Amino acid sequence: MDIDALKDLVSVSKKDMYRNFFHRHKKQIRIKKEHVAVRNLIKITEATLMLSNRKGFSAMSMRDLSAASGLSTGALYSYFSSKDDLLDMIQQESLRVAIRVLSARIDGIRDPQLKLAQAIYTHLYLSEVMHPWFYFSFMETKNLKKRARRKAIEIELRIEKIFIDIIAEGQEAGVFRDVDKEMVAGMIKALLQDWYLKKWKYGQRRIPVEAYAEFLAGVVESYLRVTVKTEQVDKSWV
Amino acid sequence: MDIDALKDLVSVSKKDMYRNFFHRHKKQIRIKKEHVAVRNLIKITEATLMLSNRKGFSAMSMRDLSAASGLSTGALYSYFSSKDDLLDMIQQESLRVAIRVLSARIDGIRDPQLKLAQAIYTHLYLSEVMHPWFYFSFMETKNLKKRARRKAIEIELRIEKIFIDIIAEGQEAGVFRDVDKEMVAGMIKALLQDWYLKKWKYGQRRIPVEAYAEFLAGVVESYLRVTVKTEQVDKSWV
DNA sequence: GTCTATATCTGGATAGAC
DNA sequence: GTCTATCCAGATATAGAC
Numbered sequence: 001m002d003i004d005a006l007k008d009l010v011s012v013s014k015k016d017m018y019r020n021f022f023h024r025h026k027k028q029i030r031i032k033k034e035h036v037a038v039r040n041l042i043k044i045t046e047a048t049l050m051l052s053n054r055k056g057f058s059a060m061s062m063r064d065l066s067a068a069s070g071l072s073t074g075a076l077y078s079y080f081s082s083k084d085d086l087l088d089m090i091q092q093e094s095l096r097v098a099i100r101v102l103s104a105r106i107d108g109i110r111d112p113q114l115k116l117a118q119a120i121y122t123h124l125y126l127s128e129v130m131h132p133w134f135y136f137s138f139m140e141t142k143n144l145k146k147r148a149r150r151k152a153i154e155i156e157l158r159i160e161k162i163f164i165d166i167i168a169e170g171q172e173a174g175v176f177r178d179v180d181k182e183m184v185a186g187m188i189k190a191l192l193q194d195w196y197l198k199k200w201k202y203g204q205r206r207i208p209v210e211a212y213a214e215f216l217a218g219v220v221e222s223y224l225r226v227t228v229k230t231e232q233v234d235k236s237w238v
Numbered sequence: 239m240d241i242d243a244l245k246d247l248v249s250v251s252k253k254d255m256y257r258n259f260f261h262r263h264k265k266q267i268r269i270k271k272e273h274v275a276v277r278n279l280i281k282i283t284e285a286t287l288m289l290s291n292r293k294g295f296s297a298m299s300m301r302d303l304s305a306a307s308g309l310s311t312g313a314l315y316s317y318f319s320s321k322d323d324l325l326d327m328i329q330q331e332s333l334r335v336a337i338r339v340l341s342a343r344i345d346g347i348r349d350p351q352l353k354l355a356q357a358i359y360t361h362l363y364l365s366e367v368m369h370p371w372f373y374f375s376f377m378e379t380k381n382l383k384k385r386a387r388r389k390a391i392e393i394e395l396r397i398e399k400i401f402i403d404i405i406a407e408g409q410e411a412g413v414f415r416d417v418d419k420e421m422v423a424g425m426i427k428a429l430l431q432d433w434y435l436k437k438w439k440y441g442q443r444r445i446p447v448e449a450y451a452e453f454l455a456g457v458v459e460s461y462l463r464v465t466v467k468t469e470q471v472d473k474s475w476v
Numbered sequence: 477g478t479c480t481a482t483a484t485c486t487g488g489a490t491a492g493a494c
Numbered sequence: 495g496t497c498t499a500t501c502c503a504g505a506t507a508t509a510g511a512c
Contacts (some may be wrong), residue, residue: 190432
């Protein structure tokens with residue numbers, strides 16, 4: 001599956017996304033014409049993601065950004081009021097898109113096993129299509145100012161909650177084992193994150209996203225399946 | 239188990255560690271007396287880890303570091319030649335300790351299941367005792383200069399290799415299933431990392447490191463156990 | 477060995493021309 | 495709407511007294 005097919009699958013269109021982006025931040029953006037603003041927001045955001053993901057947001061100077069985006073430093077400040085503000089905007093947007101697409105794609109699925117697999121596949125494909133966003137969001141969260149960081153963490157937990165709820169539904173329906181659902185959801189999240197945090201490694205090993213998705217869904221499914229019995233591991237050596 | 243017991247378990251003594259640290263970087267450190275150098279290296283390193291983990295290494299200024307460590311900016315430059323150099327030193331040291339302790343603790347264990355469990359427990363306890371180091375190492379790797387980064391990645395892969403080899407041994411001995419060992423090792427690594435990357439979350443949920451270790455060892459053990467059969471998940475909806 | 481003082485430069489941000 | 499030019503706070507790094 002190529003990248004365009006993935007985009008269709010998670011229904012993310014660049015233009016639409018940035019249009020939303022623009023309208024959500026209309027107040028702070030001084031440019032009024034939509035087509036101008038969207039065009040430049042794309043340039044600014046892509047340059048920011050590129051530079052930040054290479055050497056960190058705080059190591060990126062406004063002059064770097066100016067050069068990479070093609071806008072002067074003066075012009076940049078028509079799109080955001082401070083460097084921190086730019087960080088906030090991008091961070092927020094990526095989490096919003098993630099939660100929106102994820103919710104939409106699992107909405108209405110009844111079968112918990114299917115629903116869980118769908119959530120896993122969607123998250124992986126989305127993080128593939130929007131890789132720079134996801135990577136940025138993870139790496140820069142701790143550099144947000146207090147209030148913005150609290151908000152980011154809250155959204156993160158809401159994404160985790162989606163998985164917790166699916167597992168709970170499966171347990172109630174009797175198709176998933178009675179294991180600690182928060183732990184399992186945490187595990188799934190960690191493994192979803194590994195895909196976009198270690199992209200270089202998986203690329204090197206020539207593992208495509210579909211293979212990773214299949215592996216992850218398999219691990220989770222086999223762990224949650226009711227027929228599997230658990231034994232205690234011998235930990236007497238501890 | 240309290241933190242001191244963990245320290246004994248992974249055999250990390252602060253003084254010893256920093257003594258090694260000092261001797262390994264003797265060339266670039268201008269201070270000759272060991273007890274002076276070690277005392278100040280502790281102050282410098284702990285302050286660096288604290289400030290960097292809060293807001294990022296590149297956002298930490300030398301003035302911040304001076305204030306937090308109690309040394310003047312002038313004195314700091316007797317311990318490293320540049321800010322980047324300081325980053326290198328700390329990064330290298332944490333990876334070295336990790337690989338040294340891990341290797342020592344699994345060396346000589348024959349039973350693959352025990353060996354794997356031991357590696358998992360050791361890594362988790364070590365990342366608990368040295369949490370700021372591990373967190374720093376992960377977050378700042380991409381901010382290293384090219385050569386240092388290549389080296390860091392190489393050591394990372396050597397740690398992963400330890401797990402790959404254990405799994406291979408288990409497969410040869412017939413106690414582990416014939417699954418993709420690189421994928422499983424990657425999964426283990428991702429879950430080990432989750433512990434120190436999301437410490438705040440696990441703390442909030444009051445999950446102690448022992449509980450996490452048991453959970454993780456259980457997941458891995460049940461996935462690798464030979465008696466478990468795998469079924470194909472229905473992916474027709476994709 | 478450590479400090480204070482400072483040289484030198486680069487950072488974010490803005491004013492005002494176009 | 496965008497650019498050029500510039501302000502000045504704050505950065506890294508060093509020199510030289512103690």
